[in-house]
Amino acid sequence: MSTLTARVDLPPTTRSVPAARHVVRELVRAWQVPQDDADVALLVTELVANVVDHVGGEAVLSLEVEFSDGWLRIAVADGSAVQPVVGELRGDQPRGRGMQIVEAVADRWGVEQVDGGKRIWFVMGPGGD
Template identity: 40%
Template sequence: MTVTPEILTDEERRLAVEHWLLAAAEDRTWARNEWERDGIALLRCGGVFGTVHISADIIHGAAGSDDPAAVNGHLAKAVLGGPVVVDQETSPYYVLVGRSTGSRVEWERPRDARESSMGQILVAKDGMPVVTTLLPREVSSVPAARRLVRSTLTDWQLPALGYLAELVVAELVSNTVRHARDSVVRVTLRRIANGGVRVAVTDKSHAVPVLRPLNDDALDGRGLAIVDAVSRRWGTDLLPWGKRVWAELGQEADIPSATKVPMFAVHKAQALYVLIVVALAVLLAAFISTEQP
Protein backbone atom coordinates (compact mmCIF):
# COMPACT_ATOMS: atom_id res chain seq x y z
CA MET A 1 0.00 0.00 0.00
CA THR A 2 1.32 3.42 -1.00
CA VAL A 3 1.20 6.00 1.75
CA THR A 4 0.95 9.66 0.68
CA PRO A 5 3.29 11.74 2.86
CA GLU A 6 1.62 14.41 4.95
CA ILE A 7 2.29 18.03 3.99
CA LEU A 8 4.05 19.54 6.97
CA THR A 9 5.72 22.80 6.02
CA ASP A 10 4.45 26.02 4.47
CA GLU A 11 6.77 25.49 1.50
CA GLU A 12 5.36 22.01 0.90
CA ARG A 13 1.84 23.39 1.13
CA ARG A 14 2.70 26.18 -1.34
CA LEU A 15 4.17 23.71 -3.82
CA ALA A 16 1.11 21.43 -3.48
CA VAL A 17 -1.25 24.33 -4.22
CA GLU A 18 0.93 25.47 -7.13
CA HIS A 19 0.94 22.03 -8.77
CA TRP A 20 -2.81 21.69 -8.24
CA LEU A 21 -3.44 25.02 -9.97
CA LEU A 22 -1.05 24.30 -12.83
CA ALA A 23 -2.92 21.08 -13.55
CA ALA A 24 -5.73 23.29 -14.91
CA ALA A 25 -3.49 25.13 -17.39
CA GLU A 26 -3.31 24.19 -21.04
CA ASP A 27 0.44 24.83 -20.96
CA ARG A 28 2.01 24.65 -17.51
CA THR A 29 5.26 26.32 -18.54
CA TRP A 30 3.41 29.21 -20.19
CA ALA A 31 1.12 29.65 -17.18
CA ARG A 32 4.07 29.66 -14.75
CA ASN A 33 5.92 32.25 -16.87
CA GLU A 34 2.77 34.43 -17.02
CA TRP A 35 2.47 34.33 -13.26
CA GLU A 36 6.12 35.20 -12.67
CA ARG A 37 6.14 37.95 -15.30
CA ASP A 38 2.67 39.53 -14.97
CA GLY A 39 1.36 38.35 -11.62
CA ILE A 40 -1.61 36.60 -13.26
CA ALA A 41 -2.22 33.38 -15.20
CA LEU A 42 -5.29 32.19 -17.08
CA LEU A 43 -6.56 28.85 -15.76
CA ARG A 44 -9.65 26.88 -16.72
CA CYS A 45 -12.44 26.30 -14.22
CA GLY A 46 -14.48 23.11 -14.27
CA GLY A 47 -11.53 20.75 -14.61
CA VAL A 48 -9.59 20.17 -11.43
CA PHE A 49 -11.18 23.09 -9.60
CA GLY A 50 -14.11 25.49 -9.55
CA THR A 51 -14.75 28.83 -7.85
CA VAL A 52 -17.09 30.12 -5.16
CA HIS A 53 -18.00 33.81 -5.45
CA ILE A 54 -18.24 35.73 -2.15
CA SER A 55 -19.05 39.43 -1.93
CA ALA A 56 -16.54 41.80 -0.35
CA ASP A 57 -19.09 42.85 2.30
CA ILE A 58 -19.32 39.26 3.57
CA ILE A 59 -15.55 38.77 3.58
CA HIS A 60 -14.90 42.09 5.35
CA GLY A 61 -17.65 41.38 7.86
CA ALA A 62 -16.21 37.97 8.68
CA ALA A 63 -12.69 39.39 8.98
CA GLY A 64 -13.93 42.35 11.02
CA SER A 65 -11.95 44.71 8.80
CA ASP A 66 -11.40 45.76 5.21
CA ASP A 67 -7.65 46.11 5.76
CA PRO A 68 -5.92 43.82 3.21
CA ALA A 69 -3.52 42.39 5.78
CA ALA A 70 -6.35 41.53 8.19
CA VAL A 71 -8.44 40.04 5.37
CA ASN A 72 -5.49 37.95 4.15
CA GLY A 73 -4.90 36.63 7.63
CA HIS A 74 -8.55 35.70 8.10
CA LEU A 75 -8.80 33.99 4.71
CA ALA A 76 -5.57 32.05 5.26
CA LYS A 77 -7.16 30.48 8.35
CA ALA A 78 -10.69 30.14 6.96
CA VAL A 79 -9.70 28.30 3.77
CA LEU A 80 -6.64 26.57 5.25
CA GLY A 81 -4.21 28.45 3.05
CA GLY A 82 -6.09 27.70 -0.14
CA PRO A 83 -6.02 30.13 -3.08
CA VAL A 84 -8.33 33.15 -3.11
CA VAL A 85 -8.56 35.74 -5.91
CA VAL A 86 -9.98 39.26 -5.50
CA ASP A 87 -11.27 41.29 -8.46
CA GLN A 88 -9.57 44.70 -8.18
CA GLU A 89 -12.30 46.40 -10.21
CA THR A 90 -15.51 45.28 -8.52
CA SER A 91 -14.01 43.72 -5.35
CA PRO A 92 -15.70 40.30 -5.12
CA TYR A 93 -13.60 37.39 -3.84
CA TYR A 94 -13.30 34.05 -5.62
CA VAL A 95 -12.30 31.02 -3.57
CA LEU A 96 -10.85 28.19 -5.61
CA VAL A 97 -12.34 24.87 -4.56
CA GLY A 98 -12.47 21.28 -5.74
CA ARG A 99 -14.51 20.48 -8.83
CA SER A 100 -17.13 18.54 -6.87
CA THR A 101 -18.00 21.50 -4.63
CA GLY A 102 -20.49 22.89 -7.13
CA SER A 103 -22.49 19.65 -7.15
CA ARG A 104 -23.23 19.68 -3.42
CA VAL A 105 -26.91 19.77 -2.44
CA GLU A 106 -26.43 23.16 -0.75
CA TRP A 107 -26.12 24.76 -4.19
CA GLU A 108 -29.29 23.26 -5.66
CA ARG A 109 -31.48 26.09 -4.37
CA PRO A 110 -31.70 29.28 -6.49
CA ARG A 111 -28.72 31.55 -6.06
CA ASP A 112 -29.03 35.10 -4.76
CA ALA A 113 -26.60 36.42 -7.36
CA ARG A 114 -28.44 37.61 -10.46
CA GLU A 115 -27.37 37.46 -14.07
CA SER A 116 -28.40 39.98 -16.70
CA SER A 117 -29.22 38.82 -20.20
CA MET A 118 -25.54 39.07 -21.12
CA GLY A 119 -23.36 39.82 -18.07
CA GLN A 120 -22.93 39.31 -14.35
CA ILE A 121 -24.64 41.86 -12.12
CA LEU A 122 -22.54 43.12 -9.21
CA VAL A 123 -22.57 46.02 -6.75
CA ALA A 124 -19.64 48.42 -6.38
CA LYS A 125 -18.35 49.65 -3.00
CA ASP A 126 -20.40 52.83 -3.32
CA GLY A 127 -23.59 50.81 -3.88
CA MET A 128 -23.84 51.57 -7.61
CA PRO A 129 -24.79 48.69 -9.94
CA VAL A 130 -22.13 47.09 -12.12
CA VAL A 131 -22.48 44.72 -15.07
CA THR A 132 -19.40 42.93 -16.33
CA THR A 133 -18.61 40.13 -18.74
CA LEU A 134 -15.68 38.45 -20.46
CA LEU A 135 -15.63 38.39 -24.25
CA PRO A 136 -13.21 36.71 -26.66
CA ARG A 137 -10.70 39.10 -28.19
CA GLU A 138 -12.32 38.83 -31.59
CA VAL A 139 -14.01 41.20 -34.03
CA SER A 140 -17.35 39.51 -33.27
CA SER A 141 -17.12 40.85 -29.70
CA VAL A 142 -17.66 44.43 -30.89
CA PRO A 143 -21.39 43.93 -31.65
CA ALA A 144 -21.66 41.72 -28.55
CA ALA A 145 -20.32 44.57 -26.42
CA ARG A 146 -22.78 46.99 -28.01
CA ARG A 147 -25.68 44.64 -27.20
CA LEU A 148 -24.47 44.41 -23.59
CA VAL A 149 -24.46 48.22 -23.34
CA ARG A 150 -27.90 48.54 -24.94
CA SER A 151 -29.46 45.89 -22.68
CA THR A 152 -27.85 47.22 -19.50
CA LEU A 153 -28.73 50.87 -20.04
CA THR A 154 -32.29 49.86 -20.83
CA ASP A 155 -32.43 47.98 -17.52
CA TRP A 156 -30.98 51.04 -15.74
CA GLN A 157 -33.51 53.32 -17.46
CA LEU A 158 -30.73 55.32 -19.12
CA PRO A 159 -31.63 54.85 -22.79
CA ALA A 160 -30.60 58.43 -23.64
CA LEU A 161 -26.97 57.41 -23.11
CA GLY A 162 -27.27 54.27 -25.19
CA TYR A 163 -26.09 55.45 -28.59
CA LEU A 164 -23.03 57.25 -27.21
CA ALA A 165 -22.13 54.41 -24.84
CA GLU A 166 -22.41 51.92 -27.70
CA LEU A 167 -20.12 54.10 -29.80
CA VAL A 168 -17.55 54.30 -26.99
CA VAL A 169 -17.53 50.60 -26.17
CA ALA A 170 -17.24 49.72 -29.85
CA GLU A 171 -14.14 51.90 -30.20
CA LEU A 172 -12.52 50.59 -26.99
CA VAL A 173 -13.15 46.93 -27.79
CA SER A 174 -11.95 47.45 -31.38
CA ASN A 175 -8.69 48.91 -30.05
CA THR A 176 -8.26 45.90 -27.77
CA VAL A 177 -8.91 43.46 -30.60
CA ARG A 178 -6.26 45.19 -32.72
CA HIS A 179 -3.55 45.90 -30.16
CA ALA A 180 -3.90 43.78 -26.99
CA ARG A 181 -2.73 40.28 -26.25
CA ASP A 182 -4.30 37.23 -24.62
CA SER A 183 -7.56 35.68 -25.75
CA VAL A 184 -10.16 37.58 -23.71
CA VAL A 185 -11.25 41.11 -22.86
CA ARG A 186 -13.45 42.30 -19.99
CA VAL A 187 -16.20 44.84 -20.61
CA THR A 188 -17.63 46.57 -17.53
CA LEU A 189 -20.45 49.06 -17.16
CA ARG A 190 -20.85 50.97 -13.92
CA ARG A 191 -23.55 53.45 -13.06
CA ILE A 192 -22.14 56.68 -11.61
CA ALA A 193 -23.56 59.72 -9.86
CA ASN A 194 -25.85 62.21 -11.58
CA GLY A 195 -27.33 59.66 -13.95
CA GLY A 196 -24.10 58.86 -15.77
CA VAL A 197 -22.38 55.63 -16.77
CA ARG A 198 -18.76 54.51 -16.85
CA VAL A 199 -17.73 52.21 -19.70
CA ALA A 200 -14.49 50.27 -19.16
CA VAL A 201 -12.58 47.73 -21.23
CA THR A 202 -9.82 45.74 -19.51
CA ASP A 203 -7.12 43.67 -21.20
CA LYS A 204 -3.68 42.24 -20.44
CA SER A 205 -1.66 44.66 -22.54
CA HIS A 206 0.43 47.41 -20.96
CA ALA A 207 0.36 49.53 -24.13
CA VAL A 208 -1.38 52.78 -23.15
CA PRO A 209 -3.63 54.38 -25.80
CA VAL A 210 -2.59 57.92 -26.68
CA LEU A 211 -4.70 60.61 -28.34
CA ARG A 212 -2.38 61.82 -31.09
CA PRO A 213 -2.69 64.58 -33.69
CA LEU A 214 -4.50 63.11 -36.68
CA ASN A 215 -3.17 62.81 -40.19
CA ASP A 216 -5.65 64.58 -42.44
CA ASP A 217 -5.41 61.87 -45.10
CA ALA A 218 -5.85 58.98 -42.68
CA LEU A 219 -9.16 57.12 -42.75
CA ASP A 220 -8.54 55.29 -39.47
CA GLY A 221 -6.99 56.06 -36.10
CA ARG A 222 -9.86 58.33 -35.05
CA GLY A 223 -11.31 56.04 -32.39
CA LEU A 224 -9.87 57.88 -29.40
CA ALA A 225 -10.83 61.23 -30.94
CA ILE A 226 -14.44 60.00 -30.96
CA VAL A 227 -14.19 58.74 -27.36
CA ASP A 228 -12.67 62.05 -26.27
CA ALA A 229 -15.38 63.98 -28.11
CA VAL A 230 -18.45 62.26 -26.66
CA SER A 231 -17.31 61.56 -23.08
CA ARG A 232 -17.15 63.75 -19.98
CA ARG A 233 -13.68 62.38 -19.40
CA TRP A 234 -11.71 59.25 -20.18
CA GLY A 235 -8.45 57.68 -19.10
CA THR A 236 -6.35 54.58 -18.52
CA ASP A 237 -5.74 52.75 -15.23
CA LEU A 238 -2.51 50.74 -15.23
CA LEU A 239 -2.81 47.36 -13.54
CA PRO A 240 -0.08 44.91 -12.47
CA TRP A 241 -1.05 42.60 -15.32
CA GLY A 242 -2.51 44.99 -17.93
CA LYS A 243 -4.67 48.08 -18.17
CA ARG A 244 -8.24 49.37 -17.97
CA VAL A 245 -9.38 52.03 -20.45
CA TRP A 246 -12.55 53.84 -19.35
CA ALA A 247 -14.83 56.67 -20.36
CA GLU A 248 -17.59 58.43 -18.41
CA LEU A 249 -20.76 59.63 -20.11
CA GLY A 250 -23.21 62.09 -18.61
CA GLN A 251 -26.99 62.31 -18.66
CA GLU A 252 -26.63 65.63 -20.46
CA ALA A 253 -25.71 63.58 -23.55
CA ASP A 254 -22.39 65.12 -24.54
CA ILE A 255 -23.09 65.53 -28.22
CA PRO A 256 -19.91 66.39 -30.15
CA SER A 257 -19.42 70.13 -30.59
CA ALA A 258 -17.22 72.17 -32.88
CA THR A 259 -15.06 73.19 -29.92
CA LYS A 260 -14.38 69.61 -28.82
CA VAL A 261 -14.10 67.56 -32.01
CA PRO A 262 -11.00 68.17 -34.14
CA MET A 263 -11.65 69.52 -37.64
CA PHE A 264 -9.90 68.13 -40.66
CA ALA A 265 -8.76 69.96 -43.76
CA VAL A 266 -8.49 67.29 -46.46
CA HIS A 267 -11.63 66.25 -48.35
CA LYS A 268 -11.44 62.53 -47.44
CA ALA A 269 -11.05 63.32 -43.75
CA GLN A 270 -13.82 65.93 -43.90
CA ALA A 271 -16.13 63.37 -45.48
CA LEU A 272 -15.40 60.85 -42.73
CA TYR A 273 -16.03 63.47 -40.04
CA VAL A 274 -19.35 64.47 -41.64
CA LEU A 275 -20.44 60.82 -41.84
CA ILE A 276 -19.73 60.37 -38.12
CA VAL A 277 -21.70 63.48 -37.16
CA VAL A 278 -24.60 62.51 -39.46
CA ALA A 279 -24.70 59.02 -37.96
CA LEU A 280 -24.90 60.47 -34.44
CA ALA A 281 -27.65 62.86 -35.53
CA VAL A 282 -29.66 60.01 -37.09
CA LEU A 283 -29.34 57.93 -33.92
CA LEU A 284 -30.46 60.87 -31.78
CA ALA A 285 -33.42 61.59 -34.06
CA ALA A 286 -34.44 57.93 -34.00
CA PHE A 287 -34.34 57.91 -30.22
CA ILE A 288 -36.41 61.08 -29.92
CA SER A 289 -39.03 59.73 -32.34
CA THR A 290 -39.40 56.52 -30.33
CA GLU A 291 -39.90 58.52 -27.12
CA GLN A 292 -42.71 60.64 -28.54
CA PRO A 293 -46.27 59.31 -27.92
Protein backbone atom coordinates (compact mmCIF):
# COMPACT_ATOMS: atom_id res chain seq x y z
CA MET A 1 0.00 0.00 0.00
CA SER A 2 1.24 3.46 -0.76
CA THR A 3 1.64 6.23 1.78
CA LEU A 4 -0.54 9.31 1.38
CA THR A 5 0.67 12.56 2.91
CA ALA A 6 -0.47 16.15 3.13
CA ARG A 7 0.73 19.25 4.94
CA VAL A 8 -1.01 22.57 5.48
CA ASP A 9 0.48 25.63 7.18
CA LEU A 10 -2.00 27.80 9.07
CA PRO A 11 -1.76 30.88 11.28
CA PRO A 12 -2.25 30.16 15.01
CA THR A 13 -5.63 31.90 15.14
CA THR A 14 -9.12 30.74 16.06
CA ARG A 15 -10.04 30.59 12.35
CA SER A 16 -7.50 27.80 11.92
CA VAL A 17 -9.45 25.42 14.16
CA PRO A 18 -12.40 24.89 11.78
CA ALA A 19 -10.07 25.18 8.77
CA ALA A 20 -7.87 22.33 10.05
CA ARG A 21 -10.92 20.24 10.88
CA HIS A 22 -12.29 20.78 7.35
CA VAL A 23 -8.98 19.87 5.69
CA VAL A 24 -8.66 16.66 7.68
CA ARG A 25 -12.26 15.59 7.10
CA GLU A 26 -11.84 16.13 3.35
CA LEU A 27 -8.60 14.13 3.29
CA VAL A 28 -10.09 11.28 5.33
CA ARG A 29 -12.99 11.05 2.88
CA ALA A 30 -10.88 11.43 -0.27
CA TRP A 31 -8.34 8.86 0.90
CA GLN A 32 -11.12 6.49 2.06
CA VAL A 33 -9.58 6.27 5.51
CA PRO A 34 -11.50 3.74 7.66
CA GLN A 35 -11.11 5.67 10.91
CA ASP A 36 -14.16 7.57 12.15
CA ASP A 37 -13.92 11.07 10.68
CA ALA A 38 -15.75 12.55 13.69
CA ASP A 39 -13.10 11.16 16.07
CA VAL A 40 -10.30 12.36 13.80
CA ALA A 41 -11.85 15.83 13.55
CA LEU A 42 -12.28 15.97 17.34
CA LEU A 43 -8.60 15.22 17.96
CA VAL A 44 -7.44 17.69 15.32
CA THR A 45 -9.66 20.32 16.92
CA GLU A 46 -8.05 19.71 20.31
CA LEU A 47 -4.47 19.86 19.01
CA VAL A 48 -4.99 22.98 16.91
CA ALA A 49 -6.96 24.71 19.69
CA ASN A 50 -4.07 24.01 22.08
CA VAL A 51 -1.69 25.82 19.74
CA VAL A 52 -4.08 28.75 19.38
CA ASP A 53 -4.64 28.97 23.15
CA HIS A 54 -1.10 28.36 24.36
CA VAL A 55 1.24 29.46 21.56
CA GLY A 56 -0.47 32.02 19.33
CA GLY A 57 1.70 34.89 18.15
CA GLU A 58 3.54 34.85 14.86
CA ALA A 59 4.41 31.15 14.88
CA VAL A 60 3.25 28.98 12.00
CA LEU A 61 1.07 26.02 12.80
CA SER A 62 1.76 23.05 10.52
CA LEU A 63 -0.85 20.34 10.15
CA GLU A 64 0.61 17.07 8.83
CA VAL A 65 -1.53 14.11 7.79
CA GLU A 66 -0.26 10.66 6.78
CA PHE A 67 -2.14 7.47 5.93
CA SER A 68 -0.23 4.22 5.43
CA ASP A 69 -1.07 0.53 5.86
CA GLY A 70 -4.38 1.34 7.52
CA TRP A 71 -2.84 3.68 10.11
CA LEU A 72 -3.64 7.38 10.25
CA ARG A 73 -1.03 9.70 11.77
CA ILE A 74 -1.75 13.37 12.31
CA ALA A 75 0.68 15.90 13.73
CA VAL A 76 0.52 19.57 14.60
CA ALA A 77 3.85 21.41 14.77
CA ASP A 78 4.29 24.84 16.29
CA GLY A 79 6.99 27.27 17.35
CA SER A 80 6.83 26.64 21.09
CA ALA A 81 8.93 24.20 23.12
CA VAL A 82 6.30 24.15 25.90
CA GLN A 83 5.04 20.59 26.32
CA PRO A 84 1.34 19.70 26.48
CA VAL A 85 0.08 18.42 29.81
CA VAL A 86 -2.50 15.76 30.55
CA GLY A 87 -3.59 17.03 33.91
CA GLU A 88 -6.14 15.96 36.45
CA LEU A 89 -9.10 18.26 36.45
CA ARG A 90 -11.91 18.98 38.81
CA GLY A 91 -15.36 18.52 37.34
CA ASP A 92 -16.13 22.23 37.63
CA GLN A 93 -13.31 23.36 35.34
CA PRO A 94 -14.79 24.50 32.01
CA ARG A 95 -11.60 24.02 29.96
CA GLY A 96 -8.36 22.08 29.86
CA ARG A 97 -9.48 18.63 28.78
CA GLY A 98 -7.95 18.63 25.29
CA MET A 99 -5.04 16.29 25.92
CA GLN A 100 -7.24 14.01 28.05
CA ILE A 101 -9.50 13.64 25.02
CA VAL A 102 -6.51 12.91 22.77
CA GLU A 103 -5.24 10.30 25.23
CA ALA A 104 -8.66 8.65 25.46
CA VAL A 105 -9.47 8.50 21.73
CA ALA A 106 -6.11 8.02 19.96
CA ASP A 107 -4.32 4.68 19.91
CA ARG A 108 -1.07 6.49 20.72
CA TRP A 109 0.13 10.05 20.95
CA GLY A 110 3.36 11.83 21.72
CA VAL A 111 5.52 14.89 21.38
CA GLU A 112 8.71 15.37 19.37
CA GLN A 113 11.09 18.29 19.68
CA VAL A 114 11.73 19.97 16.33
CA ASP A 115 13.83 22.98 15.37
CA GLY A 116 12.18 25.98 16.94
CA GLY A 117 9.37 24.12 18.67
CA LYS A 118 7.55 20.82 18.95
CA ARG A 119 5.34 18.42 17.02
CA ILE A 120 2.41 16.79 18.82
CA TRP A 121 1.12 13.71 17.03
CA PHE A 122 -1.47 10.98 17.36
CA VAL A 123 -2.12 7.75 15.51
CA MET A 124 -5.30 5.80 14.98
CA GLY A 125 -5.21 2.23 13.78
CA PRO A 126 -7.52 0.35 11.46
CA GLY A 127 -10.97 0.09 12.97
CA GLY A 128 -10.06 2.60 15.68
CA ASP A 129 -8.15 -0.04 17.65
